[in-house]
Amino acid sequence: MGAIQLNKVEKWFGELQVIKGIDLEIKEGEFVIFVGPSGCGKSTLLRLISGLEETSRGTIEIDSKDVTALPPSGRGLSMVFQSYALYPHMSVRENVGFGLKTAGIPKAEIDSKVNAAAEVLKLDDYLDRRPKALSGGQRQRVAIGRAIVREPSAFLFDEPLSNLDAALRVEMRFEIARLHKSLGTTMIYVTHDQVEAMTLADKIVVLQAGRIEQVGSPRELYERPDNLFVAQFIGSPKMNVLPCSVEGDQFSLQGHGGGHYPHAGLPQRPVRLGVRPEHMSIVGDGEGHCSGTVEVAEYLGADTFLYVALDGLETILVRISGADTIEEGARIGLVFDETRMHFFDAEDRAIR
Known part of the structure; x- marks a missing residue:
């Protein structure tokens, strides 16, 4: 019933x-x-x-x-x-x-x-x-x-x-x-x-x-x-979305680095890359997929949320362990988990 x-x-x-x-x-x-x-x-x-x-x-x-x-x-x-x-x-x-x-x-x-x-x-x-x-x-x-x-x-x-x-x-x-x-x-x-x-x-x-x-x-x-x-x-905090371009099997972000694009054989061309705040890790300034300045650090106990102003792009949210300490104003690089990135075409449809 x-x-x-x-x-x-x-x-x-x-x-x-x-x-x-x-x-x-x-x-x-x-x-x-x-x-x-x-x-x-x-x-x-x-x-x-x-x-x-x-x-x-x-x-x-x-x-x-x-x-x-x-x-x-x-x-x-x-x-x-x-x-x-x-x-x-x-x-x-x-x-x-x-x-x-x-x-x-x-x-x-x-x-x-x-x-x-x-x-x-x-x-x-x-x-x-x-x-x-x-x-x-x-x-x-x-x-x-x-x-x-x-x-x-x-x-x-x-x-x-x-x-x-x-x-x-x-x-x-x-x-x-x-x-x-x-x-x-x-x-x-x-x-x-x-x-x-x-x-x-x-x-x-x-x-x-x-x-x-x-x-x-x-x-x-x-x-x-x-x-x-x-x-x-779906997901809290919500997914970060950045403009991207693709050539062959590589994606790139404007003014930053890039990485492997896993859908090179598909006809849809991505215009946006999505990455969740918990699927990034911090490296040194100038390293990784992109770099920026920490504008705000919100300490929540188990987690800390970093609002990072990317050079030439928008501000994104990064979720790190509350045990880690990153000062506001610090310059950092970010590495995306390439197994958990999302790409979207011009009609906002996911590319798989």
């Missing part, structure tokens, strides 16, 4: 098209994350799956059944929103079981399901408290518990952690990952935070302007991005 298929799905608001012909398969039990910048259509796509928005064109299937015209109540899904939407005058127990009560489920069955959900979510000690006596993370767990007791074929999460502080977001990421492992239920999760996407997902769907840019595992998207947009969106 919980396999979802989207076939050429479109959404129009008047003359504005916000979802542009999306095809997507979500397998039973997968944890799939929709990620992308604000306005890319990820929340709208989730609402189309849930039935909260009407599909303009295309079809949505759940377990091979066409549900495109069904209301939310007929789709067998549970949704967890950014806001907790708890009833302040009700206890945790009453909030979690409220949907079952309104559906006419017997009290003994409600109690059993509420207790089971509370055990999974570590809410046993809070069942008789009201929401005002809970932390933000506990309130979000109550909202998730309300979804669990319905025993849906899939859970839909719409940016559920965005109202929490940084420490609680880390804690709740762990809780949601543990919940997925425990339940084995299909989960679709919307976020603008690519760190959440990388740490939680079995499969990431990267969206931009209502279209899918790439679908794959976190490792696939990090190591083999299809285009420049995905390359810079």
Whole structure:
């Protein structure tokens, strides 16, 4: 239960098209994350799956059944929103079981399901408290518990952690990952935070302007991005991109050195080189692939981020161990890991 298929799905608001012909398969039990910048259509796509928005064109299937015209109540899904939407005058127990009560489920069955959900979510000690006596993370767990007791074929999460502080977001990421492992239920999760996407997902769907840019595992998207947009969106800090030229099997950077170009036999000609901040090492000034001046050094404990102004080029970010000390104003050379460089053509497509 919980396999979802989207076939050429479109959404129009008047003359504005916000979802542009999306095809997507979500397998039973997968944890799939929709990620992308604000306005890319990820929340709208989730609402189309849930039935909260009407599909303009295309079809949505759940377990091979066409549900495109069904209301939310007929789709067998549970949704967890950014806001907790708890009833302040009700206890945790009453909030979690409220949907079952309104559906006419017997009290003994409600109690059993509420207790089971509370055990999974570590809410046993809070069942008789009201929401005002809970932390933000506990309130979000109550909202998730309300979804669990319905025993849906899939859970839909719409940016559920965005109202929490940084420490609680880390804690709740762990809780949601543990919940997925425990339940084995299909989960679709919307976020603008690519760190959440990388740490939680079995499969990431990267969206931009209502279209899918790439679908794959976190490792696939990090190591083999299809285009420049995905390359810079996935990975934190984001990938550095520099103009380059190629002659034969050698690439070069304007005013700097170069190295081996591994795609010399392919017809596409690269115009940009991408290298992640963690895939560079420091050498002496005038050595390596390029040189520059350290403008800012941000010490973060385990890591230090160096903002290096390259001679004749732009400023790039270099990630080094926090145990290394590089002073601001220092002249350094940089060597790229040539096995982990990325090249892009004039249409921003990756060359492989």
